[in-house]
Amino acid sequence: MRCVRVWFSKTGQAKYISHLDLMRCMSRLMRRAHIPLWYTEGFNPHPYMMFALPLSLGSESNCESMDIRIEGDITDDEIFKRLNDNMPIGLEVLKISEPKMKTNAITYGEYELTFETQQSEKLKQEIEKMLSADELIVSKMGKQGRKKVEKQVNLIEKIKEYSLDEKDGYVILNVVLPAGNTVNINPSLLSGAIEEKSFIGGECCRTFRKRLLTEDMKEFE
């Protein structure tokens, strides 16, 4: 048995596949591709499959990863080929690697948020102003023990770094936010806050996860 990390992208209409649905989709993919998976032993055997960090519904990404356990002889190249031959539209395996880091090494995620607007230059200025202020408070559903409670979060404190750009009438916000098991900030909190607070009017039409990063800002491998 060996562990393999499958890197894949999730773009286009595949962004409407929720995390739960993605897991089901991937286990069917493994069957169609006849990947010799290692099954858990026990009453209800199932293949081992672990996703590094769930991606929220509606977001695209080119840095998703999933760990699987292989039993039997099959090369990484063969896995790569068989999986891509059987992939549904919008999902694509980018590479197969050995897992170098544990998934809890993930500390940050880098996202590209694209805003649609009538006046891109003005919206860009507006966002710049919002992000250079001291506070951008949003409320977020969090847990307190077992209870679900609404918490106030100051996004400015959470943003590790950002850059703003304007392209073809769109405003593009590149931002690094905490991601992972301990602190995770969904980029939709930020895009939602910008949509809500903007006077010019802008709508986030694309959320793209570009990279997962470790604590010292190295790429997760």
Added chain:
Amino acid sequence: MKYEVERLLKYVQKPGRYTGGELNSIIKDKDKVDIRYAFCFPDTYEIGMSHLGMKILYGLINARDDAWCERVFAPVDDMEEQMRKNNVRLFGLESGDYIKDFDFIGFTLQYELSYTNILNMLDLAGLPVKACDRKELSPIIVAGGPCACNPEPLTDFVDMFSLGDGEEVTNEILDLYKEHKKKGSTKEEFLKEASKIKGVYVPSLYDVEYNEDGTLKAFLPKGDAPEKIVKRVVEDLDTCYYPDKFVVPFIDIVQDRAVEEIFRGCIRGCRFCQAGFIYRPIREKSPDVVNRQAKSLCDTSGYDEVSLCSLSTSDHSEIQPLLSDMIDWATKDKINVSLPSLRVDNFSDELMEKLQLVRRSGLTFAPEAGTQRLRDAINKNVTEQEVINTAHKAFSGGWTSIKLYFMIGLPTETLEDVAGIAELGQKVVDEFYRNPERQKGRGVTVSISASSFVPKPFTPFQWEAQDTMDMLEEKQKHLLSSIHTKKINLSYHATPTSLLEGVFARGDRRLGKVIEYAWRNGCKFDSWDDHFNFEVWQKAFDEFSLDMDFYANRKREFDELLPWDHLDYGISKKFLERENIKAHNAQTTDHCRIKCNACGANKINGGKCDAMC
């Protein structure tokens, strides 16, 4: 997916219902096909995608190079609201194109309470709901499925109905249409020709006359429309089209597994069961074909479960060898085999062992009635001892929960029969605790589901009065008070929905305006409790001075002309009369393998019926 649809998706729940692009969905070049077909299921994606008939016809139409079939489901409220607000019309999931521009819009009629959704979907498509207001050749609205055996309530809206098995007739309809489209025929010209295809019913070619008491007087064909419309049957399931691929949805649907049909028809003749009659004669698929098809479905979908589909799985004459082979390859591939529709009288030890080899699924049995007398009257040839024996076997095999299906409101039923349901449930509970081999440390759960009986066309009970809502409620209360243990869970249906189902099941053409009124006043998704609005329906009937009791709660005489008497499903009326009389005498009828009871169904299949070989 089109941008105008995509921009709505962030405002709706489960966008996966509307995106298309699922594995094995079929994309064609629209400029290279002659016929665009929208196959519509008048309910949500999750329900419609579970339906086998749609998978068959979707594959069958798309197997033609000249046609492209797309799937369409009823949008849920949030999506409908967005669509109406933004002027987005109902679209096909594959192309995203509006279905109003298609050649055919096909609906499958699975249950009566989906009728308002058909109107709503036509309206969302941007089409007039009434057939007479759609003047152009296309789109032709066609409907089929079990409820097409009495399509009269829908005749205002649907251009043509397809009766019986759709596999062959669908291709004939498309061929004819292609010809007429090429030569620029009118809708009337096409429909007139189509009515000559066996199995096609064009309601606009018939006039209906009524007696003063509201019963039917005459059905009059116009011109050379056939007097009797005979349903279609596929002669041989082994050679008949069956898909080798299913569209595999991303979101969780109701029946998310490979489904392999093993035979059509039923040998049992339970008198309440419409499916048991309208799908006759029996046609079996051979075990090797079943295994080949099922394996291919699993391979192309990646499903880890395959379900055998038929009206009574254990009645397949070669079920043991069929399952032996299946378990062999399924176990190797870690695929779970599930067998719905098992009967208590032939659920054998071997069958049970085989079921346990992979993963354990739930066990459900349907004694249908609580006492032997009533089970005899409905011809459910199952004894109490058989139910107990089966429960015993199941408990010995480690099962600790069993579902039992019953009906209340059956003809000749008394309160004693109703109490019998609770008694039988209790005996199953007792059987568990008496069984020394039962799984220790766990209690037993017996789930009793008591649905309300609705008399249906083409059954021996087609003349019977349905119990009124008051009677059903009294029986439900009586059943509840007859249960004295917490080991039994009871569930039953709301009575107004059963009443309405009964009205439409045996309704006539006058109900079209009632359906339209109810829909215009907000009725849709009537089978969903949170949508069902009985007051509006009552108002709709009042509006046209029609009476629900007349349709549901009235007993008919044998000589009354019934709204579906011009349709020939093979089952002879004389046979149904004989069965009805026997029911009232609590006499049973042997099943078709013991003795042929001359139901007549084999005559539409060239005299062939697999029950008799």
